[in-house]
Amino acid sequence: MTERDFDEIAALALKHTGIVLGRHKANMVYGRIARRLRQTGYRNFADYLEYLKDNFRDESTNFINLITTNLTSFYRESHHFDFLRDTVIPELKKKSDKKVRIWSSGCSIGQEAYTIAFTLAEAHMASAFDVKILATDLDSNVVSTGAEGVYPADSLMSVPDDAVEKFFEKNRTGNQVRVKKSIRDLVHFKRLNLLEGWPMKGKFDVIFCRNVVIYFNRETQKTLFNRYADYLPVGGYLIIGHSESLNGLTDRFKSLGNTIYQKIY
Ligand SMILES: C[S@@+](CC[C@H](N)C(=O)[O-])C[C@H]1O[C@@H](n2cnc3c(N)ncnc32)[C@H](O)[C@@H]1O
CATH class of the missing domain: 3.40.50.150 (Vaccinia Virus protein VP39)
Known part of the structure; x- marks a missing residue:
């Protein structure tokens, strides 16, 4: 994942979710998107990003679900x-x-x-x-x-x-x-x-x-x-x-x- 790939991912995340992905989140983002690359068969981030942008209606749910952090528990902050x-x-x-x-x-x-x-x-x-x-x-x-x-x-x-x-x-x-x-x-x-x-x-x-x-x-x-x-x-x-x-x-x-x-x- 190049810096340019990361910046594009961060820009899409900000636009569609409001979530700010600073550069310090690069490893986390890499791990999550790499999972999707394996599922879809894309060999690199640039190709996946191209696909994501061209098919945003179909792929956005998968992309967004990868970007969110869902940590929670019962009685959290009780x-x-x-x-x-x-x-x-x-x-x-x-x-x-x-x-x-x-x-x-x-x-x-x-x-x-x-x-x-x-x-x-x-x-x-x-x-x-x-x-x-x-x-x-x-x-x-x-x-x-x-x-x-x-x-x-x-x-x-x-x-x-x-x-x-x-x-x-x-x-x-x-x-x-x-x-x-x-x-x-x-x-x-x-x-x-x-x-x-x-x-x-x-x-x-x-x-x-x-x-x-x-x-x-x-x-x-x-x-x-x-x-x-x-x-x-x-x-x-x-x-x-x-x-x-x-x-x-x-x-x-x-x-x-x-x-x-x-x-x-
Ligand atoms: C860390 S969890 C917090 C869960 C729970 N409120 C708690 O405190 O345990 C944050 C949640 O916010 C959701 N979220 C992030 N951006 C959102 C958006 N633009 N609209 C709705 N939900 C969003 C994420 O999907 C995630 O499930």
Whole structure:
């Protein structure tokens, strides 16, 4: 992979995903695209790039799925779920329309969205309220995995024992688990590119967008955070990842600490 190949790949990634690939990511990009070269039979990066550009409609999904980084886990940054349980849920319980709408944006394989669902179910929200959790990601593979809700058994390491009992079923060999249907039914998975149009009509009570914007430049972050503000009522919450911040990007939220923000206008 020449520097020129890398720059072309980085330019395509930025344009279509918002993901910034600095030169220090060259080894990672090399490994991921080399895999696709082997699958397609192209002998070098330049030929594959030519093919990608000429057949972007057909090949873009494969390319994009290689570019994304999907690291996630159940109960990741668990203080956010404590906040949901202790602060947000008591407020949601007072809603007269009994509608609960939460968005896991950049959901990867769905473990964040399911942790939200577990937290609501534990607070007995699932039956008494009209609960819908939207889980979206750009990568079509992770969206399918999320909708299936099937994971290796060792991904339960971060899940408390009582939640494992309540919310998962094991397969016969015990090496895989599946989120129970009653929980899966609360979560709706969709492919959505955050850079493009959003089809959702209503607002959300809470938006989780954690460990997504770290891959974007400040301009994209600014646009995105202001769009999130449009999708929240005043008082609604935006929860971002531990290394992310709204500082200098939007003044429409106030910080509540722990990368939790509340919309002010
Ligand atoms: C590191 S994962 C974070 C998963 C989860 N939110 C968490 O914190 O555990 C980042 C996700 O953002 C998604 N992503 C990256 N660019 C995106 C875009 N333009 N639109 C939608 N999702 C995107 C990636 O596909 C990836 O699954």
